[in-house]
Amino acid sequence: MKLYQTDQDVLNFSSRIKSVSEEKDGVLITLKNTYFYPEGGGQPADQGTINGYEVLDVFADDEEIYHKLASFSGLTINMPVECTISKERRNDHSIQHTAQHVLTAVLKDSFGIETVSFHMGRAYSTIDTDVEVKEEIILQTEKAVNDFIGEDLPVSAYYRDKWNLGDIPLRKDVQVDSNIRIVQIGKIDWCGCGGTHVRSLKEMRLFKITAVEKYKGGSRIYYMAGDRAFHYISEMEETVSLLKKELEVNLDELPFRVRSLVQERDDYRKQTAVLMNQLAEAIAETYQDDVVVEETPHDDELIRSIGSHMVNKGKIAVFYRPDGRIFVFTGKKADAKEIIKKAREEFRFRGGGGATLQQGVIELPEEISPFISKIYESLLRLEI
Template sequence: MKTIALYDEDAFAKDFTAKVISCDEVIIDDQKLYKVVLDKSLFFPEQGGQTSDIGRLDDHQVVDVQIEGDTVYHYCKGGFLIGEEVHGVIDWNHRFSNMQQHTGEHIFTGLAHNEYGAENVGFHLSDNTVTLDLNIELSEDMVENIERKANEIIAADVAIKAYYPKQELLGAIAYRSKKEIDGPVRLVEIEGVDLCACCAPHVKSTGQVGILKVVSYEKYKGGTRIYILCGLRALDDYNRRMKLLAKAYRTLSCKEDEVPDKITSLMDEGKQLKYEINEIKSGILMNQIDSYPSDVSDITIFSENLDAKIMRDGVNALVEKHDGLCCIFSGNDDDGYNFVIGSRTRDCAAIAAGMRELLGAKGGGSKQMAQGSVNATRNEIERTM
């Protein structure tokens, strides 16, 4: 049965009354829901890269809406009698946010097409993320240019209209579409900016988008993936970032425009301190190595917080003096150990393989030296070695 799509007629309607055509109990992700078909619906189903509307039918929450053919299915937390009349209310904040994002995407991709010949090959709108994929690589200047012009169009409050042109006229209309469409084609037009096939609800004019902000972008499958936020979502994201920035400059005791230099300075200081600490650790380890009599064949050292280079240097120093198996383990019984083993006379690769088999160690190496990690206690390691 074809569901009358009220969302197609009025994107700003918030509630409606409809008759229940069918209601079936279903289990989805171990949750009992009711799959409800109505004769008409204001709930926009998931399609066109956009997640569905949510809301309520009478007192029951609508958590998802899908479309199969021409039939819209509402997944509800409660059921209804066939023939029963129900009152539906969509979550308006959710709907309006989605409309802001989707119209913003049309503005951006329309401009990308007009300015640089880019084609939109992908779009995803969820409750957390808005991405659009273009088939060409955009530079930073190109992205900033599109973003600036998009916000100028938003400020100009250009009217937006959605309509179904007559089928016989469709071939003469130049519109964007990510795929071939069978049957009637719904066009969303932003005059002078974009004309695109689209099934989703949109705002009435570009001014209702509020603002469009490019959050980030990246190379993707030979083109560019753009992350955007519009309207109230952009405001929420801006406020979140400003709070993080304010916390950063208060913590660093500097002005906000000094934060990058302050962080760079702290990172440089940290690198220098790490170098100095490692020099001290290396010196302590080498003193320990020098204290072992040269006639002792096998040497195993347990320590903490040694980096891989210090451990390798230490094993090399041990191998020069001792002809048996030389091992350094860094870590503790709770978190496990990193290790480096070396020898002039023993096969270290074979020993590492034995540790993998007996202790579940990871890693490997050559006959002369091997390294890796093992989640075992010191006693277990000593018994195995």
């Protein structure tokens, strides 16, 4: 039995150093007794200090618990040490972990959905389910978890051996036969678990599912509880307030306003595309020669549109901008790669394309003019 399991309220304790071993990036320490929680079962490790030195990580290996410190000096075997576990981090982990038990219980007992894995992260926690969870189930699940918080169900932990489990309805089979640690929540959940938990559900205060996505044939559910959930809701509130102010609407009008703005934007995009095409065609019409080499102020999209209109009329066009952007439109009249070949050999040109269009950038401004001259020479040799 681990001390963090039998007495999880102990966050300050005295101990003695059992072993010290130096690693590449720090030092590993074992203690005669420790209340630190080592990473495991989806729950991250505790943090804190040992004689003032920061504990970066805690992990278990073969029944031994290792504490990783970034640095130390003067820590020797058998030396007495004072240890402190970060209360805020432990409480937060206990809250998120207990929330997972309740979430898993509600999904299974109300909807027959199994939890296949659990992960607790710095910002949010997730569970993965065996089947996809529909939106209406998510809403009902979130409400059910919060209802259990409202009922303030007690959470207890006790030990049993496999032969005297009696009628305890363990949610999942356990790997060990003796000293099975059972974590019970009210009359809704019995689970073999070695993690830390709250004493009663009121400590969770609030539960919020923040996102659901498809994952490996099931769903990945992101959730938060306790302070994390309050912070999340405050941030949402702030964002919504900004949007309400910006769009000058009430909360209930917000979705409709956003939808109509998106519709308006799509309509404008369509109109703009039609007008841009007409503009490109009109600009292309202004060129009388069959081969055009010219500096242009237009953006890439308009240049491409003008070029395609010119190619359609059987013309060759080379457009370049003062920022070094260059387009060579040849259509089927010539091989754009050939036209640009000589120029590329002499100057630094980043780009490429096919036989009908080459595009790219001349990196040095002073090379634009000689680069264009080289292209011009190639065009003259075409004898069009």
